[in-house]
Amino acid sequence: xxxxxxxxxxxxxxxxxxxxxxxxxxxxxxxxxxxxxxxxxxxxxxxxxxxxxxxxxxxxxxxxxxxxxxxxxxxxxxxxxxxxxxxxxxxxxxxxxxxxxxxxxxxxxxxxxxxxxxxxxxxxxxxxxxxxxxxxxxxxxxxxxxxxxxxxxxxxxxxxxxxxxxxxxxxxxxxxxxxxxxxxxxxxxxxxxxxxxxxxxxxxxxxxxxxxxxxxxxxxxxxxxxxxxxxxxxxxxxxxxxxxxxxxxxxxxxxxxxxxxxxxxxxxxxxxxxxxxxxxxxxxxxxxxxxxxxxxxxxxxxxxxxxxxxxxxxxxxxxxxxxxxxxxxxxxxxxxxxxxxxxxxxxxxxxxxxxxxxxxxxxxxxxxxxxxxxxxxxxxxxxxxxxxxxxxxxxxxxxxxxxxxxxxxxxxxxxxxxxxxxxxx
Amino acid sequence: xxxxxxxxxxxxxxxxxxxxxxxxxxxxxxxxxxxxxxxxxxxxxxxxxxxxxxxxxxxxxxxxxxxxxxxxxxxxxxxxxxxxxxxxxxxxxxxxxxxxxxxxxxxxxxxxxxxxxxxxxxxxxxxxxxxxxxxxxxxxxxxxxxxxxxxxxxxxxxxxxxxxxxxxxxxxxxxxxxxxxxxxxxxxxxxxxxxxxxxxxxxxxxxxxxxxxxxxxxxxxxxxxxxxxxxxxxxxxxxxxxxxxxxxxxxxxxxxxxxxxxxxxxxxxxxxxxxxxxxxxxxxxxxxxxxxxxxxxxxxxxxxxxxxxxxxxxxxxxxxxxxxxxxxxxxxxxxxxxxxxxxxxxxxxxxxxxxxxxxxxxxxxxxxxxxxxxxxxxxxxxxxxxxxxxxxxxxxxxxxxxxxxxxxxxxxxxxxxxxxxxxxx
Numbered sequence: 001x002x003x004x005x006x007x008x009x010x011x012x013x014x015x016x017x018x019x020x021x022x023x024x025x026x027x028x029x030x031x032x033x034x035x036x037x038x039x040x041x042x043x044x045x046x047x048x049x050x051x052x053x054x055x056x057x058x059x060x061x062x063x064x065x066x067x068x069x070x071x072x073x074x075x076x077x078x079x080x081x082x083x084x085x086x087x088x089x090x091x092x093x094x095x096x097x098x099x100x101x102x103x104x105x106x107x108x109x110x111x112x113x114x115x116x117x118x119x120x121x122x123x124x125x126x127x128x129x130x131x132x133x134x135x136x137x138x139x140x141x142x143x144x145x146x147x148x149x150x151x152x153x154x155x156x157x158x159x160x161x162x163x164x165x166x167x168x169x170x171x172x173x174x175x176x177x178x179x180x181x182x183x184x185x186x187x188x189x190x191x192x193x194x195x196x197x198x199x200x201x202x203x204x205x206x207x208x209x210x211x212x213x214x215x216x217x218x219x220x221x222x223x224x225x226x227x228x229x230x231x232x233x234x235x236x237x238x239x240x241x242x243x244x245x246x247x248x249x250x251x252x253x254x255x256x257x258x259x260x261x262x263x264x265x266x267x268x269x270x271x272x273x274x275x276x277x278x279x280x281x282x283x284x285x286x287x288x289x290x291x292x293x294x295x296x297x298x299x300x301x302x303x304x305x306x307x308x309x310x311x312x313x314x315x316x317x318x319x320x321x322x323x324x325x326x327x328x329x330x331x332x333x334x335x336x337x338x339x340x341x342x343x344x345x346x347x348x349x350x351x352x353x354x355x356x357x358x359x360x361x362x363x364x365x366x367x368x369x370x371x372x373x374x375x376x377x378x379x380x381x382x383x384x385x386x387x388x389x390x391x392x393x394x395x396x397x398x399x400x401x402x403x404x405x406x407x408x409x410x411x412x413x414x415x416x417x418x419x420x421x422x423x424x425x
Numbered sequence: 426x427x428x429x430x431x432x433x434x435x436x437x438x439x440x441x442x443x444x445x446x447x448x449x450x451x452x453x454x455x456x457x458x459x460x461x462x463x464x465x466x467x468x469x470x471x472x473x474x475x476x477x478x479x480x481x482x483x484x485x486x487x488x489x490x491x492x493x494x495x496x497x498x499x500x501x502x503x504x505x506x507x508x509x510x511x512x513x514x515x516x517x518x519x520x521x522x523x524x525x526x527x528x529x530x531x532x533x534x535x536x537x538x539x540x541x542x543x544x545x546x547x548x549x550x551x552x553x554x555x556x557x558x559x560x561x562x563x564x565x566x567x568x569x570x571x572x573x574x575x576x577x578x579x580x581x582x583x584x585x586x587x588x589x590x591x592x593x594x595x596x597x598x599x600x601x602x603x604x605x606x607x608x609x610x611x612x613x614x615x616x617x618x619x620x621x622x623x624x625x626x627x628x629x630x631x632x633x634x635x636x637x638x639x640x641x642x643x644x645x646x647x648x649x650x651x652x653x654x655x656x657x658x659x660x661x662x663x664x665x666x667x668x669x670x671x672x673x674x675x676x677x678x679x680x681x682x683x684x685x686x687x688x689x690x691x692x693x694x695x696x697x698x699x700x701x702x703x704x705x706x707x708x709x710x711x712x713x714x715x716x717x718x719x720x721x722x723x724x725x726x727x728x729x730x731x732x733x734x735x736x737x738x739x740x741x742x743x744x745x746x747x748x749x750x751x752x753x754x755x756x757x758x759x760x761x762x763x764x765x766x767x768x769x770x771x772x773x774x775x776x777x778x779x780x781x782x783x784x785x786x787x788x789x790x791x792x793x794x795x796x797x798x799x800x801x802x803x804x805x806x807x808x809x810x811x812x813x814x815x816x817x818x819x820x821x822x823x824x825x826x827x828x829x830x831x832x833x834x835x836x837x838x839x840x841x842x843x844x845x846x847x848x849x850x
Contacts, residue, residue, distance in 0.1 A: 016478065016481035016482050019482050020482055023482075050501065053441065053501070053505055054504075054505065054508055056441035057441050057444050057445055057448075057505050057506075057508050057509040057512065058508040058509060058511065058512040059512060060512075061508045062507070062508060062511050064518070065504045065505075065507045065508045065511070065517075065518075065519055066504070066508070068500060068503070068504040068507070068519050069500070069501060069504035069505060069508075071500070072497040072498075072500040072501045072504075073497075075493060075494070075496070075497040075500065076475065076478070076494060076497045078493070079479075079490045079491070079493040079494035079497075080478060080479065080482050080490075080494060081482075082487070082490045082493070083479055083482050083483040083486045083487060083490045083491070083494075084482040084483060086483065086487050086490070087482065087483040087484060087485075092490075093489070093490075094490055094493050099569070120569075144524070144545075146521075
């Protein structure tokens, strides 16, 4: 049997009891005959506590030192997990990101992995030891400074190590049983998806489903590394994230048209009213927003009213970035000459995702009909090859999710008692 | 001006306020024109908390992983201190022991420094930055694993770096104003010693004065690196630990005969009663104790009683090791054939230390007379070139210290309000 990489999030190793439970699971995998590499996040709230400490001594902690500080969190969890495994009678050795050969660029706080040279991990495995690796961290190729990978970093560490070690699978553990057809908190009939393609997972994640981080899925897709998303609190099979061909062949030859419904309730919408309909006006607006480091999502430009020569431009963005975007646009009023700004922070986005969509006509129509029948007002629309998204008022998100879920027969009669949580870093 | 290495213990950086105060002091030194290298211990009780965590998951935490875990403590304090310094407008960069070039052997938990290659520190200094270095830790030359130096490790890190960087001085900061003629908690007339030789400091430390750790003083003595022991809570000059010649030349040509009185109240005494007075019996006893990793201090073997051919062997040892020593000796009874063991854990040791002692006859006599006049019963005696130590009952330690302090005119009329604390790791 081959190498298995397992990643445990902060909620799985929140305290000594959690660490011991994870140790049991790691040893069980080892006993099955696998070589096991474990990637851990910091325990529970450690990272937040360290950030609080940094803020106590510095109004704007320098990024290099913040990385040095935060990496102490994984150092603690990995050492403690190695101890717990050893006390079960199995050899275990912990390694920092640097020791594990996770080489990154020098962008502190959001470093990208540029190489993985896991010589020490391979040596430990060849000696029969279980290797524990700190997630979320690496070492800069140029400065030799300690770096962190930013949000979702531990997932990415796990996938990158799995690829470098030619592992059979990368298992991502959290307190959730897998990826669901919708968020079970608002759609009680949601079911666990047994297999899903990288592309669908990326769309689900990008559209607000808090399952895996985009970077980690992109990395897995690029190198075709299967990810098994599962719960550290049960032995149930979770969701396999694999390449599209493997999803189809595994199912009843007939791929599901719609795989799941994602929603994002943290959106805001800005409308720039009365923009002169001239070349370059829209570009100036979006340049200003981009310069403020705002990530905009959907954009709608109304057809210009011939009488006035004015048009409206609307776009959505993460709610947390609303203030900054409004400020950036305000500074632009004289230059662009728009009439006024409208800000609506009570909108959300509901998306249907499915690889079968591109070959099944009528999906968009069925989705819109379901919204209409449920009385949901669609404010904006965007589509991709395997996704249709609509912006609706926040109050109608649940209605929209339920309607979409029902319209595509995603449901089960059996309601699973699960908590649909976010993944850690 | 040259390089100054400053070491701050855990009590100096116990919280954010302490870190900020240390940052101010570091910046002040930098502003005087020095290049500054700072060695920090873990904040406050961090190390104890990490040890507690280790014990929660493992009855006997493996040494390699314990080192990995504990080094997280200095990682936190050094990063936070670097942040605090930067927020004062000065460039500061933190370095782990490994990054600072602290190369050790592979003895986890008590590694010895075998080389210091501070290339990254020199680079940081040459670029005008303040370098912050994690105390207490290094990296094994052979295994490349993270190691810790054991008790007093941070002091040793500071001196070793000072030597490697050819620093002007190594300043050791704690919550104590310097080295005193006696522990001010039990001798209110104790005065701060302005200058003291390495040799006297070693004797004071070995005899129980909690000032500097032996290893650090030995290192400084070997390379003649001046140590300035001072308080991080005041700007007062502390105590300079220098080579013997520099103590004499600085004073009134006439070196003080006695420099200070040390005491150690954590001693125990074991007496092996009725040992056959044959060649090899004592050796067997001390071999058994040594095999149990017990550090014995003074030894007294009574003159054998001719009638019985039996003798008694007494020795002192740290009280914490008493149980283990008794167990080791019990297992030996059949082999050696002694009569019985006596254990007294209410003894202590009082020592006078002074470089002038070797050239001033009558010191020992004056010391014993003072003990006698104060009614102190001497149980055991040992001497070195510059020290006389006596074992007394624990209840008489304070009386003995006061009497010795008075007999050699070490006192002042001015009682200083100081706290005489231990140094951290």
